[in-house]
Amino acid sequence: MGIATEASKTGTRTATWMGIAVVIMGLIAIAMPLATGVAITITLGLVLIITAIAQIVFAFQSDSFGSGVLRFVFGLLAGICGTTLISQPGAGLATITLFLAVWFFIDGVFAIVHGIRWRPAPGAGWMIVNGGVGIILGVMIYNQFPSSAAWLVGLMVGIRLLLAGWTMIVLGAVTRSAAKAIDKEISSVTET
Template sequence: MADTSSSMRDIRQRIVDNWGWFLALGICLLIGGMILIAAPLASSIAITLLMAAVLLVGGLVQIYQALTSKSGGRHLWSLITGIIAVIGAIVIYTNPLAGTFALTLVIAAVFIAQGISQLLLGFQLKPHQGWLWVVTAGAVSLLAGVMIWMELPDSAAWALGLVAGISVMFNGWSYIAIALAARAVKG
């Protein structure tokens, strides 16, 4: 337990000592998030191409692993999965808009499923403090997913970039908040 406490103090001290860098990082992320939101189609396509690169590299590694391992029948599934990932990456690279549409469809489905799950959890937690926050988060996720789904195929042009931009902006705000709090501690 003492190691954890000491480790936390070290982290806090590093943040206090380097609050300016945390502030700069937060501002950069905030500006980056705004850029992602301002150019949602370009952001969505960039995210899709990055995902394709991850699929390609991951698929190739998985194929290599399957061909060089001696793990019985398991290598066949790994080989098939790797081949599917590589094919998916090639398809996305040849038609990034179709890939963006597919990823937007997945995002909408995840938001809907997450929203329903959070709503059910929130109502199960109802007598406990904070249950309404869980229900609210679930309702927002469900609403976002339904809105994206109902706007398909048009939402493919903006949904991924908007979601990424909002996420990056919130990360930026969190670093700014940490930096300002650390600055106040430093005095």
């Protein structure tokens, strides 16, 4: 076995197994979108509470009164938001869902505007199509609200995990193939 194959063997094996684990997590998230969405909401709440604590600690260590007050206010706001997300994950999930609906819509409008500006450059048509899909998704999510809050965030995270895991598996296979090709090339050069 060659140098490149030995060096990549451990990395590709790890990438493949991690990819499989991420695919499984993605499938679980897709199968249980509400539980996934609630878990994400609570996790976001915890992150905000940790941020709040850090901001408040830094507020008391600030050099100036204005900077300290501003950090304290931001810390207090983050703490309130984090506590609300943890204590009322359903409402937090609904807020995140509405945010995503608005984001898809606005992102779609900007993609269409940029696609029209870039015409006749290659890819401009795809940008316009992408924008149209974004607008349609935003409107669909909003029209199905509040029921879309129960499935949207968890489903999107699940799909993202599924794609990320599959990418890790494919990259592991590609790296393994490239290492074998390099070893083959090195061995043919050293034989001559």
